[in-house]
Amino acid sequence: MNLRRDVFQAIADPTRRAILLLVASQSMTAGAIAANFDTARPTVSKHLQILTECELLNQEQNGREIYYQLNAKKMKEVAEFIEPFRKIWDDRFNKLETIMKNYKPKK
Amino acid sequence: MGLKTKMHAEEGKQDLIITREFDLPVELVFKAHVDPELIVQWKTLPNTTAKILKFGGKKHGSYQMQSTDAQGKIVSSVSGVIHEFIPNQKMIRTFEVENAPIGVQLEIYDFERLTDNTSKLSMHVIYESGAIRDQLLKMPGASGYTMGMAHDRMQELMNKFK
Amino acid sequence: MEQKTKVNAEDGKQELMITREFDLPVEMLFKAHAEPELVEQWMSNPFATAKMLKFEGKKHGCYQGESTDANGNVVFRSNGMFHEFIPNRKITRTFEMENAPFGVQLEIYEFEKLTDNTSKLNMHVIFESVPLRDQLLQLPFAQGINMAHDRIQEILGKSK
Numbered sequence: 001m002n003l004r005r006d007v008f009q010a011i012a013d014p015t016r017r018a019i020l021l022l023v024a025s026q027s028m029t030a031g032a033i034a035a036n037f038d039t040a041r042p043t044v045s046k047h048l049q050i051l052t053e054c055e056l057l058n059q060e061q062n063g064r065e066i067y068y069q070l071n072a073k074k075m076k077e078v079a080e081f082i083e084p085f086r087k088i089w090d091d092r093f094n095k096l097e098t099i100m101k102n103y104k105p106k107k
Numbered sequence: 108m109g110l111k112t113k114m115h116a117e118e119g120k121q122d123l124i125i126t127r128e129f130d131l132p133v134e135l136v137f138k139a140h141v142d143p144e145l146i147v148q149w150k151t152l153p154n155t156t157a158k159i160l161k162f163g164g165k166k167h168g169s170y171q172m173q174s175t176d177a178q179g180k181i182v183s184s185v186s187g188v189i190h191e192f193i194p195n196q197k198m199i200r201t202f203e204v205e206n207a208p209i210g211v212q213l214e215i216y217d218f219e220r221l222t223d224n225t226s227k228l229s230m231h232v233i234y235e236s237g238a239i240r241d242q243l244l245k246m247p248g249a250s251g252y253t254m255g256m257a258h259d260r261m262q263e264l265m266n267k268f269k
Numbered sequence: 270m271e272q273k274t275k276v277n278a279e280d281g282k283q284e285l286m287i288t289r290e291f292d293l294p295v296e297m298l299f300k301a302h303a304e305p306e307l308v309e310q311w312m313s314n315p316f317a318t319a320k321m322l323k324f325e326g327k328k329h330g331c332y333q334g335e336s337t338d339a340n341g342n343v344v345f346r347s348n349g350m351f352h353e354f355i356p357n358r359k360i361t362r363t364f365e366m367e368n369a370p371f372g373v374q375l376e377i378y379e380f381e382k383l384t385d386n387t388s389k390l391n392m393h394v395i396f397e398s399v400p401l402r403d404q405l406l407q408l409p410f411a412q413g414i415n416m417a418h419d420r421i422q423e424i425l426g427k428s429k
Binding site (some may be wrong): 021072082090091094095099103 | 276310400409
Binding site (some may be wrong): 119120121122167169187188189190191199201203211213215231233235236 | 281282283284329331349350351352353361363365373375377393395397
């Protein structure tokens, strides 16, 4: 029985990806998160549950409210998360090298 | 005295935050930070005289300041660029001490109006590394207490303009 | 295949390092960063064309860049100042993406000669906070997933 939620499966959903981006810079309550979507509140709650189960989101109690925040550590455990970022720079540097190898100064 | 200024440096980080409330309208606190003739009167190292060689008080300006001792010898020289400049609200600049192995700092000044006659300054200073930040925190001149004394001087100086 | 470009982003830090060795003399590597026409060339890709609206390649100079898509729409603008500009050695600058929630970055580029024909670039990027760094680092991944997902949706839509 697979109790641990698969991280990649969790982020395959566009609403869940959007939730992760929302809370990336500041923790938010479920209500504040739901206000950003046209989706029904119970559906958003289900997304939050999935993200919490696979540990992409942490919960923190502040008074009577529960705040959701991004578990950046979990995000980084999956190295592929920064691969696209690395690839962007790799492509740029490959291009730089090619351009400058062919560079001839104008006299 | 000197204790009103608070410094918060979390362990393991490479930045720190300095905060201070002033009995001054926010406009005067901002002015004290961007008017060269005022800066040299309060933002000085102990036992030195400050001189501003250049201060472009605007977005994408740059600045250079020197401190000399009683004999006129140059003790320190600092310079940097101004990345953002929003009057009475925000100033973002780089800061570097010439010929010192402490690298460059990014400084974000937030000026906040509290009431007509009081305001709050928050300085977020980010260093090239946690090691450099920690090294600086150990030095006598860089402590929050020294910054606090400078802030006290600034409060007194700007009281005249109220 | 060996990864030539390395990204080092330590957990809980507000900085990242990008390093890369080049089959270029250090002077050529630096030149590619110091001349706007060259920067435009290697920063551009099929989806976004980079253009330097302003570029004062010197200490205390300022720069402003723009990126447009295939239809000529401005995708983003960036601006900043050169705090330091030492030929063939070092460029220190501020960087900010306009109208974006990523804050200001402090970037330190170090150019190192390895041999007469090889050199190394070390980019040290420092952010205002840890979450901002993480957000920027993971954005291309999120965008990539979005693009892949949209394509899948498109394909599924067509097959109905």
